[in-house]
Amino acid sequence: MMRIFVSKDMASVALGADSLAEAFASAGCEVVRTGSRGLFAIEPLAEVETDEGRIAYGPVGPNDVSAVLDGSHPARIGRIEDHPFFSGQQRFTFARCGVTDPLSLSDYAAHGGWKGLETALGLSPQAVVDAVKASGLRGRGGAGFPTGIKWQTVLDAAADEKFIICNADEGDSGTFADRMLIEGDPFCLIEGMAIASHAVGASHGYIYIRSEYPSAIAAMREAIARSATKIAPFTLEVRVGAGTYVCGEETALLESIEGKRGEVRAKPPLPAVEGLFGRPTVINNVLSLAAVPFILAEGAQAYAEVGFGRSRGTMPVQIAGNVKNGGLYEIGFGVTLGELVNQIGGGTASGRPVRAVQVGGPLGAYFPPSMFHLPFDYEAFAEAGGLIGHAGITVFDDTVDMAHMARFAMEFCAVESCGKCTPCRIGSTRGTELIDRIVAKAPRAAGTLETLPQMRNARTAARSHEEEIDLLRDLCDTMKHGSLCALGGFTPYPVLSALDHFPEDFGSGHALTEAAE
Amino acid sequence: MTQTAQIQSIIDRFVHSDQRGALLPLLHEIQEELGFIAPGAVPLIADALLISRAEVHGVISFYPDFRTEPPARHVIKLCRAESCQARGGAAIEAELSHHLGVAMGHARKDGQVALEPVYCLGLCAIGPNAMVDDRPVARIDSAAIGRIAGEVEA
């Protein structure tokens, strides 16, 4: 009987993987549902188990079953590992994703699963923390804070109870690595959290998954149930978000798990000192925790030797938007933005030239092709006035209107603002109104109120286009330095990068070329 | 069974565990079973979790997932985030809204379908995407709009 591997990842299902699987099943094959390999251009994908390993065919549909089974189908790719999109990758964290049955404990163990945990349990908590420090692992959620130092703080804190929290709120547009890993290799995340619990002495852990990821929620709950004895006495629990981007901010996430409004907390205290229910708490992104089993199993050095500058190890980059080869590309830091977009990504799906790329989700900066030389590295992107964030890259072709994208950045902030701090609560709404006036080239005339004589000091002359743009810059300055968290604080990145790199879309046109008025 | 009794039975079943910070899980549970959280549920929830009605109301009103009125028979959540915009999301939104006769963020008057925004479904390389009730749909084009409209009118 032929064994066929078909992904049940949410993206694969959206592209028709379920009907493909049914077709193979009714053709008498044994179908194993796996996570996604991570290249959506070739999905729905079917891999046929043969003596020379798995032979992949994609994209294929239900009526291609016989051609696939007899090997004649033109979409034959051969072994996925040899495909150019995969051969260049360094899959430390995503090694099993797309290969194993996500909920099979034996499959997981057969592919190096639990080795990291066993190694860790043989070490003292401090030794485990030292290994994570030595690996150079930094927060993959976006902050880039050294994971080892965070764990050290929690280990050192004395408390009757400590918690491990996995931030799986992944709200950035252009990112899906957390979803793919949870759906494709949930035990890897569980193993990482178990190691963390041993390292800092935590008794209970939560995985906060956004409500927009129903299959990830189901997969993780099932995986927790199946692996409970394996990680005892450490216990895990899934908590589901409720449609707010801001709960991806670590303290808003804590408020949410505590059953409160997701308002951002002031710091200090740091969550590592006083986090969930006031106890010391490790909060790490899915990818940070999922990288830990490799570090303990293969050793910190194996992880640290890969990378660029102070960004050590691999980053599962997500290439998205208007791109030909959209998908997950795990690679050591240092690869350039251009390589990711053009060589690996294959340029735009529309075939039109790439005009802009947003890196790091809705709070990330827009980069024109002139900056594609930038190496993928926390410090390099920071110096270039942007950020890596959760390593989502969204490609736009030349039909994009950057003023509209800047407007969307303010609108997104207004929709998702928790409403606690003034620069973001009011600033995002005023910013949206302001960009509308700039885009419409309709600088504000004095309002009816301002023209009344009682408003003695109010200016009655209309404002100019330049004045409105200067006000936008001032507003961005207030939001950037005044906001309580990154939502209001980073919204200026996309706005100002659009304004600075694509002034022509804002009707000022003086930066790059002296475009006609 | 009256609605209050239904809510109380869900609460009784759910709140026995000494789960800490159990408000969001309980609200999800009630909405999953009854489709929305009636204002009358707030005092029952507050009493069960030993918190004030104000706290429950503050949480329900903060999180957009929680509805306080019965939902439309079908709910389409169309992604408006950057990656789907890069693949023509804005045009698809206009066409779908026009085709269904309902503005984004609203339910149609006949209660048959609601069109709601969502900011990213994690399908960012195969947009424009949407959740049609609980089914993900990718690479939405005019043809797909036709299929979706047919589905939700049934």
Next chain:
Amino acid sequence: MMSTDERLAYMADQILRNFASRGQEAAIAATLDHIGQFWDPGMKSRAAAMPDAPGVVLSDGVRATFMRLRDSQPAS
């Protein structure tokens, strides 16, 4: 409505019952001390006159207490 005499007898009896755990003798002594501390002269002299007054029904404890009170009163 209790008459004043009945009320005084009732008050004394109630005090005795609350000192009963000390034994009869000690209870009477404690009640007498209590009356000394808290009853006004009018109430004391009225109580002292009750054992000898015809037709006044008193419990043994109260009677013993009021008689002890009567004997300790200065010749009024």
Next chain:
Amino acid sequence: MTFTREKDFGTPEATGEAVSLTIDGQQVSVPAGTSIMRAAAMVETAIPKLCATDSLESFGSCRMCLVEIEGRKGYPASCTTPVASGMVVRTETDKLRKLRRGVMELYISDHPLDCLTCSANGDCELQDMAGAVGLRDVRFGFEGANHLEGCKDESNPYFTFDPAKCIVCSRCVRACDEVQGTLALTVDGRGFASKISASQGEGFLASECVSCGACVQACPTSALIENTVIEKGTPDRAVVTTCAYCGVGCTFRAEMRGEELVRMVPWKEGKANHGHSCVKGRFAWGYAQHRDRILNPMVRNSVDEPWREVSWDEAIVHVASEFRRIQNSYGTRAIGGITSSRCTNEETFLVQKLIRQGFGNNNVDTCARVCHSPTGYGLKTTFGTSAGTQDFDSVEQADVVLVIGANPTDGHPVFGSRLKKRLREGAKLIVIDPRRIDLVRSPHVEAAHHLPLRPGTNVALLTAMAHVIVTEGLVDETYVRERCDTEAYGEWAAFVSDPARSPEAIEELTGVPAADVCAAARLYATGGNGAIYYGLGVTEHSQGSSTVMAIANLAMATGNVGKPGAGVNPLRGQNNVQGSCDMGSFPHELPGYRHVSDSVARAQFEQDWGVTLDAEPGLRINNMLDAATDGTFKGIFIQGEDILQSDPNTTHVAAGLAAMECVVVQDLFLNETANYAHVFLPGSTFLEKDGTFTNAERRIQRVRKVMEPKNGYADWEVVQLVANAMGLGWTYTHPSQVMNEIARLTPTFAGVTYDVLDQRGSVQWPVNEAAPDGTPTMHIDHFVRGKGLFVVTDYVPTDERTGPRFPLLLTTGRILSQYNVGAQTRRTPNEAWHAEDRLEIHPHDAENRGIRDGDWVALRSRAGETTLRALITDRVAPGVVYTTFHHPDTQANVITTDFSDWATNCPEYKVTAVQVAPSNGPSDWQRRYRAQADQSRRIETAEPAE
């Protein structure tokens, strides 16, 4: 004259060791944990702020208070950044000014611009900050999205919520959480749409709000503001005084415009309330100007005649001559008086002086008779002094709190809030009460054990707890050996160890499962600092005194007296019931709890007052009324009390009063007792006189005159007029002289003077050489009586038994919005919350009597009958009903019997056998009573009508 607000340091005080840093070049040394904002404020550097205020934890939302710190990137908020040693902070730079103006520009782009007609004009922090940052232009204009349409919420009678003026700083929400502990407010919605909402947005009055005013006080703008400020404008001066309602003793700033009181704002320096208040003290002061106030003296020869207004001289002379006439014809002991627990220490001292020096007898009593007299007897017997052992702050170090016979969140709300805060920090709670009070289960508060015992079985239950503690070896042996009378302990231990006093033995009697009693006893004995708080549910029983002693026994057995966080704490009902007892208002004691037979003490007074004093105890109230019906007691002077409504067995009280020849009542209004009065002397409110009150933690606090008495005299002046008309020649010109006399004659008050009170704000007696700074915690190394005395408390069932005719047990209590007999609070908008007494009855008991919620029911006992509306609830257990006595038309005390505490005659309000049946309206007694009251209230004014 601009209105000076109390200085706001922005964040609460911290208590770490000293840390030194530099702010704007100036060296500052503050405790670790202090925010940079507070450190700056302590050196007169006012960093702009809007969401920070020092009564609340820092929040960090307005972003006005950003500063620069050397070596740290970005612009941290000074409110949420604690100081660190060697830190170099700059609070004023170009960048900071630009950022603050940027934030202010955003605020003012969404705010009304009608400052000059706004009720917070001159008293608004947003207005101040706009000025401070030099806002000159709002470049966004005023046409963008805004919150200016929301309609005002005027549901609460005392304050208005105007959402248009709200800057969403959440200070109100946080005050309702951190200060009051009710959490009735929240932010509704998210982002720009965020708006403040009470409960589910149904308006303040219908919401969970208890109207304590903390949110109004915390609000920086006019979003939440007192209606009196809206009507009268901002106040121009403030006088610190003490509230005249409950025994917590909250101190307030009476904020005035000239002679008119604008608002009462709790004083942050107040050591009992620390800047918090409840609806009564904060808002319900309108009674002082109510039209019902009687302002002219009135006299009549008999109670059937209408009142005749007379001059003060005529009234005073009439009183003096009548009293002398009665004494001449019926003997020295034929008259007496009752002091008020609502008047000042100085006034109660003078009334008992008038009686002892002027009348020449000890016939003086006070309303403490009907509330905490058993506390006086019980604690004096066991500890040696008749007062609570701790200060209210002590609750912050309590690990286990036992509340018995009290409902703090209703009766002592500000202490209730502080207790809730401690419970939310993790302290455990035990509640012993037949009724499920709020503390048993309400948001964020749940009692570890609730023992709903049958009314009247307190002694049995407490003795059973003692049984567990002794028999399971949980006694603090060293404490007992060193601090207590070991012989008395031996007897007591043997007594309680008897199996007949085990929890199992009394389970059937009390109706409380033995396991719960054991668990509660073990928790109290082993759970760390154990603090017991009790109220009238302990004292108003036939074994009230025994229950107080049983409580004292438990505290001594577990070493819980003489240290912070522990103690035995009576929650005294009224503002000066402690003071009136201290001042010798009881017939058997001179000021300072010294028996009248104590010749040394008596000599002191005789020498000072130039008279010989009666060495024999005087009559208690109930004895006075008995003597009156016997014809031997003919005259009474009642200051600030309404015994007809507040004392039990109304018919008995009425008969006593009717038998007297001269009843003198001094009060603010024609109260129920005045129906039987011959002379009415108008009284003055706490706003119209100087003096002191002593609260339930023995804290003496100043009451300061803020307006001239409307009736012409402060109450102490009226007493002096009567005294001098009786030839006593008093020469007081100011209450401070009375306090000097008190200090001279009372050892525990030796160090108390008005200067000391002005300097230190308040002080807890004893204040003398041994304790110059007062005594927060008593009995520290030794008990006042030397060794703590264990007293055997055997359960003696009350004679008030249920039977077929009266199968249910009635117990009584109070509610937050009304106070005592309601004389004051019924004359304020507090009626909005509780306009009538209701009978709480269990669903089963109501069902089998065919009673529906809201029905009129007849409530009958052996003593009488009244009618009121039913309230069906499972707060009360089956077989138990409950009501309040705030409204005269229900006259709940016509039901209560004249059974009382064996030692002090404190009436047994809490146990009355009753029957409840459907009724169709007021009982005929009520009708007769109403008619008689109306008839007696007729007044003929002195001047002929124009």
